[in-house]
Amino acid sequence: MLNLYNLNGKKYIYQLLICQLSIFFTGLLFVLLFVLNLDGWIDISDTIISIPLLFFYGILALWIGLFWKALSKITFSHSSSTRTIFQRWFLIPITAFCLIGAYTTHTLLLLHQGNNHFVIAFIPLLLAGILGVFTTSFFVAKLLSTIKDDEKLYLRSQKLLSELKEKFGTSPIKRIELSINMASGKSVASPTPDQQGFQVMGLMSKPWYDMSDLPGAKLLENSYEIIRQEALEAIENKAILQPYHYLGVNRGGWDSIELIEAGKKVEKNSLHFPKTVYLLENISTHTRLTDAALSVLKPGEVIKPHRDPDNFHITCHLGIVIPNKCGISVAGESRTWEEGKCLFFDSSYEHTAWNDSDTPRVVLLLIFYKPELTDIEKDFLQYVFIENFPDRMITSLEDHLVSQQR
Numbered sequence: 001m002l003n004l005y006n007l008n009g010k011k012y013i014y015q016l017l018i019c020q021l022s023i024f025f026t027g028l029l030f031v032l033l034f035v036l037n038l039d040g041w042i043d044i045s046d047t048i049i050s051i052p053l054l055f056f057y058g059i060l061a062l063w064i065g066l067f068w069k070a071l072s073k074i075t076f077s078h079s080s081s082t083r084t085i086f087q088r089w090f091l092i093p094i095t096a097f098c099l100i101g102a103y104t105t106h107t108l109l110l111l112h113q114g115n116n117h118f119v120i121a122f123i124p125l126l127l128a129g130i131l132g133v134f135t136t137s138f139f140v141a142k143l144l145s146t147i148k149d150d151e152k153l154y155l156r157s158q159k160l161l162s163e164l165k166e167k168f169g170t171s172p173i174k175r176i177e178l179s180i181n182m183a184s185g186k187s188v189a190s191p192t193p194d195q196q197g198f199q200v201m202g203l204m205s206k207p208w209y210d211m212s213d214l215p216g217a218k219l220l221e222n223s224y225e226i227i228r229q230e231a232l233e234a235i236e237n238k239a240i241l242q243p244y245h246y247l248g249v250n251r252g253g254w255d256s257i258e259l260i261e262a263g264k265k266v267e268k269n270s271l272h273f274p275k276t277v278y279l280l281e282n283i284s285t286h287t288r289l290t291d292a293a294l295s296v297l298k299p300g301e302v303i304k305p306h307r308d309p310d311n312f313h314i315t316c317h318l319g320i321v322i323p324n325k326c327g328i329s330v331a332g333e334s335r336t337w338e339e340g341k342c343l344f345f346d347s348s349y350e351h352t353a354w355n356d357s358d359t360p361r362v363v364l365l366l367i368f369y370k371p372e373l374t375d376i377e378k379d380f381l382q383y384v385f386i387e388n389f390p391d392r393m394i395t396s397l398e399d400h401l402v403s404q405q406r
Contacts, residue, residue, distance in 0.1 A: 178333060200310075207331035208333065210344060214314060217283060217316055217366075219282065221342060223275075241255045242257070250301070250302075254295070254298070255298070256365075258291075258292075259273055259280065260293075263284075263288075263289075263382060276364075287371065289369070292367070293364075296361070297361040299360060300355065304352060306350065306352070307347065307349060307351065310348060311348040313370065314344055315344070317337060317363040322362075326356060328343070328352070330350075
């Protein structure tokens with residue numbers, strides 16, 4: 001149950017019931033209009049009213065099917081055979097019967113067969129309503145009981161975690177605590193990386209990295225003062241700061257200055273960062289990077305939880321201006337930046353960031369290829385997924401293989 005709804009399950013169940021009632025009363029309205037039209041109370045084309053009704057009954061049947069599909073694994077989790085029997089010999093036949101009855105009665109009404117239009121028109125809706133009330137009551141009772149059990153389990157787990165922390169400290173049970181927070185809906189971001197886009201198989205998967213994974217990036221920290229000076233001077237020039245748009249993640253309040261895109265420096269912006277770009281190009285010869293930008297998160301802004309589609313990059317943040325009350329959470333673990341220090345993480349894990357201070361947060365954002373990728377793999381990923389130059393990719397790979405043979 002926790003895997004689907006977490007401890008806020010009641011809220012989602014109530015939302016589901018509101019949707020069901022909305023669909024039901026919408027259909028009821030069209031049935032009423034249909035009957036009033038047949039009896040001459042109103043003058044509306046039969047087709048205009050009948051077509052929405054046909055869609056309504058179809059949607060109602062689909063809704064019942066989806067409702068069953070989503071919840072039956074919980075309801076009958078102890079017995080898949082019980083679930084199959086109930087679905088095959090009860091739910092599907094009753095739903096099909098309601099649909100056939102609905103379409104048949106409304107066809108008869110359109111042909112003006114029968115006298116009591118109200119009775120005929122409401123028979124299929126009554127059958128569908130009885131089925132909906134029965135299945136909904138059954139599932140809601142089961143779900144509320146499960147949610148209550150989950151709440152008790154969560155409280156027991158928190159009590160045990162507190163005792164273990166007092167005895168052994170936080171570190172030995174850190175993963176268990178993250179997992180419980182994820183399952184109960186208390187985690188800021190999901191600690192599991194769902195596959196969304198292209199994934200390179202066999203790569204290391206962990207949410208947080210450190211400098212030992214990308215030792216070439218140490219030059220960033222060593223050159224912090226140079227980077228900071230150019231960054232602060234560039235921020236004063238409002239013209240080069242551009243809003244950064246990430247669909248569904250932010251609605252403004254997140255600005256950036258692109259320095260490197262797809263492995264190539266952005267000339268117009270690089271003029272303001274000559275020393276920084278030189279350092280980045282030097283780093284990229286050892287630890288290849290694809291993108292670099294100055295990232296500015298305005299006061300009071302939040303970057304919503306999201307994950308990037310691929311798994312072959314490591315994101316690095318070098319803290320430039322870090323006020324209090326700001327931070328980042330990756331895979332449910334929250335950290336904060338330090339000025340002059342790097343944070344490394346895998347952006348395919350769900351992550352979110354916030355700035356609750358009254359001053360901007362500024363970091364230098366860099367995206368590196370994961371170090372275990374070979375040069376050929378990096379060339380392939382660069383040209384296919386970033387530059388889209390397959391002919392150039394083949395030439396580059398051929399040159400690389402020739403150089404290796406020598």
